[in-house]
Amino acid sequence: MLNYIIKRLLWMIPVILGVLLIVFVLSVITPGDPVDNVVGPDATVEAREAAREEMGLNDPVYVRFGKYVWGVVTRGDLGKSYTNHQPVVKEIMHRFPVTLKLTLASVTVALLIALPLGVLSAVYQYSWVDNVTMASALFFVSIPQFWFALMLLLIFSVKLQLLPASGINGIASWILPVAMIGVGNVGNLARVTRSSMLEVIRQDYIRTARAKGQKKSVVIFKHGLRNALMPVIANVGNTIGVSLGGAVVAESIFSIPGVGQFMLNAINSRDWPSVQGGIVILAITFSVVMLLVDIVYTIVDPRLKTEFQSRNKIRRHKKEGAAV
Amino acid sequence: MNEPILRIEDLVVHYETRTGVAEAVNNVSLEILPGETLGLVGETGAGKTTIALTIMGLLPQPGGHVIQGKITLDGEEITRYMTNNRRQSNKNDKYFRKIRGNKVGMIFQDPMSALNPVYTVGEQIAEVIRLHNKVSRAEANKKAVDMMELVGIPGERFKNYPHEFSGGMKQRIVIAMALACSPRLLIADEPTTALDVTIQAQVLELMRGLRKEFNTAMLMITHDLGVVADICDKCAVIYAGQIVEYGTLEHVFNNPKHPYTLALFAALPSLDTEVERLQAIEGLMSDPMDLPEYCSFYDRCNHRCDACKNCDPALTEVEPGHFVRCLRISSEEEEK
Amino acid sequence: MAKMYTPAMAKLDKKRSRSRSAQRPSSPAREAWIRLKRNRLAVVGMVILAILILTAIFADVIAPYGIDEQNYTDALQGPSLHHLFGTDNYGRDIFSRVVYGTRISLPIGLICVFIAYLFGGVLGALAAFYGGKADMIIMRILDIFQSIPPMLMAIAIAASLGTGVVNLVIAISVSTMPARARIVRAAILSVKNSDYVESARCIGAGSRRQLLKYMLPNALGPILTNITFSIATAILTVSSMSYLGLGIAAPTPEWGSMLSAGRSFIRTAPHILIFPGAAIMITVLALNLFGDGLRDALDPRLK
Numbered sequence: 001m002l003n004y005i006i007k008r009l010l011w012m013i014p015v016i017l018g019v020l021l022i023v024f025v026l027s028v029i030t031p032g033d034p035v036d037n038v039v040g041p042d043a044t045v046e047a048r049e050a051a052r053e054e055m056g057l058n059d060p061v062y063v064r065f066g067k068y069v070w071g072v073v074t075r076g077d078l079g080k081s082y083t084n085h086q087p088v089v090k091e092i093m094h095r096f097p098v099t100l101k102l103t104l105a106s107v108t109v110a111l112l113i114a115l116p117l118g119v120l121s122a123v124y125q126y127s128w129v130d131n132v133t134m135a136s137a138l139f140f141v142s143i144p145q146f147w148f149a150l151m152l153l154l155i156f157s158v159k160l161q162l163l164p165a166s167g168i169n170g171i172a173s174w175i176l177p178v179a180m181i182g183v184g185n186v187g188n189l190a191r192v193t194r195s196s197m198l199e200v201i202r203q204d205y206i207r208t209a210r211a212k213g214q215k216k217s218v219v220i221f222k223h224g225l226r227n228a229l230m231p232v233i234a235n236v237g238n239t240i241g242v243s244l245g246g247a248v249v250a251e252s253i254f255s256i257p258g259v260g261q262f263m264l265n266a267i268n269s270r271d272w273p274s275v276q277g278g279i280v281i282l283a284i285t286f287s288v289v290m291l292l293v294d295i296v297y298t299i300v301d302p303r304l305k306t307e308f309q310s311r312n313k314i315r316r317h318k319k320e321g322a323a324v
Numbered sequence: 325m326n327e328p329i330l331r332i333e334d335l336v337v338h339y340e341t342r343t344g345v346a347e348a349v350n351n352v353s354l355e356i357l358p359g360e361t362l363g364l365v366g367e368t369g370a371g372k373t374t375i376a377l378t379i380m381g382l383l384p385q386p387g388g389h390v391i392q393g394k395i396t397l398d399g400e401e402i403t404r405y406m407t408n409n410r411r412q413s414n415k416n417d418k419y420f421r422k423i424r425g426n427k428v429g430m431i432f433q434d435p436m437s438a439l440n441p442v443y444t445v446g447e448q449i450a451e452v453i454r455l456h457n458k459v460s461r462a463e464a465n466k467k468a469v470d471m472m473e474l475v476g477i478p479g480e481r482f483k484n485y486p487h488e489f490s491g492g493m494k495q496r497i498v499i500a501m502a503l504a505c506s507p508r509l510l511i512a513d514e515p516t517t518a519l520d521v522t523i524q525a526q527v528l529e530l531m532r533g534l535r536k537e538f539n540t541a542m543l544m545i546t547h548d549l550g551v552v553a554d555i556c557d558k559c560a561v562i563y564a565g566q567i568v569e570y571g572t573l574e575h576v577f578n579n580p581k582h583p584y585t586l587a588l589f590a591a592l593p594s595l596d597t598e599v600e601r602l603q604a605i606e607g608l609m610s611d612p613m614d615l616p617e618y619c620s621f622y623d624r625c626n627h628r629c630d631a632c633k634n635c636d637p638a639l640t641e642v643e644p645g646h647f648v649r650c651l652r653i654s655s656e657e658e659e660k
Numbered sequence: 661m662a663k664m665y666t667p668a669m670a671k672l673d674k675k676r677s678r679s680r681s682a683q684r685p686s687s688p689a690r691e692a693w694i695r696l697k698r699n700r701l702a703v704v705g706m707v708i709l710a711i712l713i714l715t716a717i718f719a720d721v722i723a724p725y726g727i728d729e730q731n732y733t734d735a736l737q738g739p740s741l742h743h744l745f746g747t748d749n750y751g752r753d754i755f756s757r758v759v760y761g762t763r764i765s766l767p768i769g770l771i772c773v774f775i776a777y778l779f780g781g782v783l784g785a786l787a788a789f790y791g792g793k794a795d796m797i798i799m800r801i802l803d804i805f806q807s808i809p810p811m812l813m814a815i816a817i818a819a820s821l822g823t824g825v826v827n828l829v830i831a832i833s834v835s836t837m838p839a840r841a842r843i844v845r846a847a848i849l850s851v852k853n854s855d856y857v858e859s860a861r862c863i864g865a866g867s868r869r870q871l872l873k874y875m876l877p878n879a880l881g882p883i884l885t886n887i888t889f890s891i892a893t894a895i896l897t898v899s900s901m902s903y904l905g906l907g908i909a910a911p912t913p914e915w916g917s918m919l920s921a922g923r924s925f926i927r928t929a930p931h932i933l934i935f936p937g938a939a940i941m942i943t944v945l946a947l948n949l950f951g952d953g954l955r956d957a958l959d960p961r962l963k
Contacts, residue, residue, distance in 0.1 A: 150926065
C-alpha cells in the first residue's frame with residue numbers, strides 16, 4: 001500500500017513537468033510579441049530590446065524552458081505578471097482557497113444529492129422515484145452550466161431578490177455558484193450510481209446475503225452500496241476535473257475573486273505568465289485530488305490492495321472505468 | 325420422528341414478464357424426511373432453482389408468483405406468508421428472515437460470485453450467526469472460525485477476502501455459512517457444477533460428512549446423476565417444471581421408467597459397455613412461456629405415440645414410493 | 661458461458677437460423693435499429709435531431725429576418741408575433757439568430773468530435789493493439805494531458821491561439837482527445853482478449869484482418885454511443901467558451917456568444933437570455949436521449 005502511494009507520488013514529477021511543458025509550448029506558439037504586452041506598442045526600439053533581454057526572450061527556446069522549470073522547482077516561481085509585475089504565485093495563492101472551496105463544495109453537494117437518488121432509483125427501478133430522478137438527471141446533464149447560472153440569477157436575484165448576484169460574502173452567496181457547478185455532476189453521478197447499483201443488486205452475493213436472513217435494506221446498504229460505490233469513486237476524479245472547469249466559468253459569472261476570474265482577466269490583458277500560472281496550479285491541484293481518489297479507491301476495494309502488492313495494475317483498472 | 329422437514333404439495337410458480345407468463349414450476353409435490361437427502365435432477369431451465377428460491381421466499385421480484393400449492397417446512401406452512409398482499413409484505417418478510425439462514429441454509433451454484441468481494445470471509449460467516457443468535461461479535465467470530473475449521477479451512481484465514489481463495493475453498497466457505505446456524509434443511513443448488521472434478525469429490529465428501537454431523541435434511545439440486553448417486557437417498561427427475569419420475573435412489577437408478585430418465589441414463593458415459601457415441605437427447609426443452617397442453621416431453625420422446633398428444637399424463641405409482649408421469653406407464657398400470 | 665456470446669456470433673446464429681425462421685431480422689445492426697425504434701425516448705431524441713438538422717439546412721427559408729438585420733426602433737422587444745423570441749439590443753430578431761445558430765453549433769460539435777476521434781482513436785487503437793511498451797508510453801502521455809481538466813485545457817489553448825472558429829475547434833479537439841483515445845483503447849481491449857478473437861487467431865486470420873473484421877464491429881458499439889455523448893459535450897463546451905469570450909465572437913449568431921452579448925440585459929430584457937440557452941439545452945438533450953437509446957440498443961444486456 002505504502003509502495004503504491006510512493007509510486008504514485010513519484011509519478012507526479014513527470015506529470016508536473018509535462019504540464020509545465022504544455023503551458024510553455026502554448027506560450028511559445030501564441031501569436032504576437034510578448035514584449036508588446038509589457039512595454040506597449042509605442043516604446044522605442046531600445047526599450048523593447050531591454051525588455052526582451054530582461055524577460056529572457058533572447059535565449060534559445062530550450063534554455064527558456066529550462067529556466068522556467070528551474071524557477072518553478074527551486075523557488076516555486078511561476079514568473080511575474082505582465083500587468084502589475086507581481087509574482088504570479090502570490091497573486092494566485094491568495095485567490096486559490098476560494099476556487100478550491102467552490103469546487104469541493106459543489107462536488108460534495110452533488111454527491112450528497114446524487115448518491116441517495118441513484119440508489120433509490122436502482123432499488124425502485126421503474127417506479128415514479130426512478131422515473132423522476134432519471135428524467136431530471138437527463139435534464140441536468142444537458143443543461144449548459146452558464147445558462148443555468150443565468151437563469152438562476154434571473155429567478156433568484158433579479159426577480160425574487162433572494163440571493164446575491166455576485167461576490168462571495170456569506171453563505172447565501174455560495175448557493176448559486178455551487179448549484180451551477182454541481183448541476184451537471186448531480187445528473188451524471190446519479191446516473192452512474194443507479195446503473196452501478198442496478199448491476200450490483202443482481203449479483204449472487206446479494207442473494208447470498210438475503211439467504212442469510214438479512215433485512216433487505218441492510219443488504220442494499222451493507223452489501224450493495226459498498227460495491228456499487230466503486231465506479232462512482234472512479235467517477236469522482238473526473239467530476240472534480242469538470243468542477244474545476246466549472247468554477248472558472250462560475251467565477252466569471254458571479255464575479256468571484258478566484259483563480260478562474262484571475263485567469264480570464266489575464267487572458268483579456270494578454271498577461272500570459274498569469275494564465276500559465278493558473279493552469280499549472282489548477283492542474284497540480286487536480287493531480288493531487290486524483291491521487292487521493294486512487295487511494296480511497298484501493299481502500300474501498302480490497303481486491304486491488306492485494307493486486308498491487310504483487311503487480312501494479314490499479315491504474316489501468318481505474319482509468320478504464322473513469323474514461324467514460 | 326417421521327414428520328417430514330419439507331413437504332411441497334402441488335406447487336405452481338409462474339414468472340410474469342413483459343413478453344408473457346413463464347410456467348416455471350407446475351404441480352410439483354415432494355417430501356424430505358429429517359436427515360434425508362433428495363436429489364432434484366433436471367436440465368437447465370427445468371425449474372429446479374425456482375423451487376429452491378420459492379422455499380427461501382426469494383423468488384425474483386417483481387414477476388415471480390406462487391400460483392398455488394402448499395409448502396410445509398418443519399410442520400409450519402410457509403406458503404401462508406407468500407401472499408402478494410402489499411400490507412402483508414412486511415410481516416411476510418419478517419417471517420422469512422427468521423427462516424433464511426436459520427432453518428434453511430442455502431448453497432449457491434457459483435462460489436466465485438456468491439461471496440461479497442468487499443468483506444472478509446470471516447465477517448460474512450459471522451454475519452449469519454449474529455443474525456440468528458443473540459451473541460456478541462467476539463462469540464460470533466469465534467463460532468465463524470470454528471465453522472471454517474469444520475469445513476477444512478484454517479481459522480487464521482478469517483481475515484482474508486474472498487478473492488484470496490480458490491473456487492473450492494470459496495464453496496467450503498459458502499457451506500460453512502449455510503450450516504453456521506445448524507439449519508434443519510440445507511438447499512444445495514448445483515454446489516459442484518462450477519468446480520473442477522477433483523474438487524467436486526472433495527466438496528461432496530465434505531457435505532456428506534457434515535450432513536451426518538448436523539443431521540440436516542438436504543435438497544440437492546443438480547443436473548449430474550453422478551452426484552445424485554453419490555449423496556442422495558431419494559431422487560426426483562424434473563422436466564419443464566414437472567416431476568416426471570420420483571422415488572428412492574434404487575427405484576430411479578435400478579428401475580428407471582420415464583423415457584426422459586431413460587434418456588438421461590443413456591446419455592451417461594459408461595465404462596462397462598463400449599459405445600461409439602453417447603446418446604444425446606435430441607431437441608430442446610419446451611419453452612416455459614409456451615408449454616404444450618399434452619405431455620411436455622412429447623417432442624423429444626423416443627416412445628411417443630399418438631395418444632400422448634391427447635392428454636397430459638398424471639403421476640402414477642408404479643411400485644410403492646416410485647412415481648412416473650408417462651402415459652405409457654399409466655396405461656400399463658391400468659391394464660394390470 | 662454467457663461472455664462468449666458476442667454480437668458477431670449473434671449474426672452467425674441469425675444467418676444459420678434464417679433458413680429455419682424467415683421472420684427473424686438479419687443483422688445485429690438491424691436488430692439494434694429495431695430496439696432503438698422501440699425506445700420512445702430515443703425516438704423523441706431522433707425526431708428533435710432531425711428537426712434541428714432540417715432547421716440548419718433550411719435556415720434561410722425558416723428565419724423571417726437576416727442574421728444582421730438591425731432595426732433600432734424595434735430593439736429589446738419581448739416575444740411577439742412579429743418576433744417570436746423578441747429582439748436584442750440592436751433590434752435583431754432573436755428567433756432568426758437562434759435558427760441560424762444551428763448552422764454553427766451542430767457542425768462545429770461534429771467536427772470537434774471527428775478530429776478528436778481521428779487522432780485519439782488512432783492513438784488508442786495503437787496502444788490497445790500493440791500493448792506492452794507502446795501502450796504504456798501512449799497511456800502515460802495521455803495521463804499527462806489529462807492532468808489538466810479538459811475545460812481548462814481548452815481555455816489555455818484558446819487563450820494561446822486566440823479566438824475564432826478554427827482555434828476553438830483545435831482547442832476542444834485537443835483537450836478531449838485523450839479521453840477519446842481511452843474509449844477506443846478500452847473498447848478494443850475488451851474485444852481483443854475475448855474468445856471469438858482468439859478463435860479468429862486460431863484459424864489463422866492475419867493481424868489487419870483480425871483488427872478490421874473481428875474487433876472493429878464488436879468494439880464499435882461503445883464507441884458509437886460515446887460519439888453521440890461527445891457531440892453533446894462538445895456543443896456545451898463550444899457555447900461555454902464563446903460565452904467566456906474565448907470562442908466564436910459576436911456578431912456571429914453562436915448561441916453562447918449571443919448569451920454573452922445579452923448578459924447585461926438580464927434586468928431589462930431577460931428574453932434575450934432565455935431562448936439561445938434553451939436552444940443549446942434542447943440540442944444537447946436530444947443528443948443525450950439518442951445516446952442513451954443507442955447504448956441500450958447496442959448492448960441490450962445493460963438494460
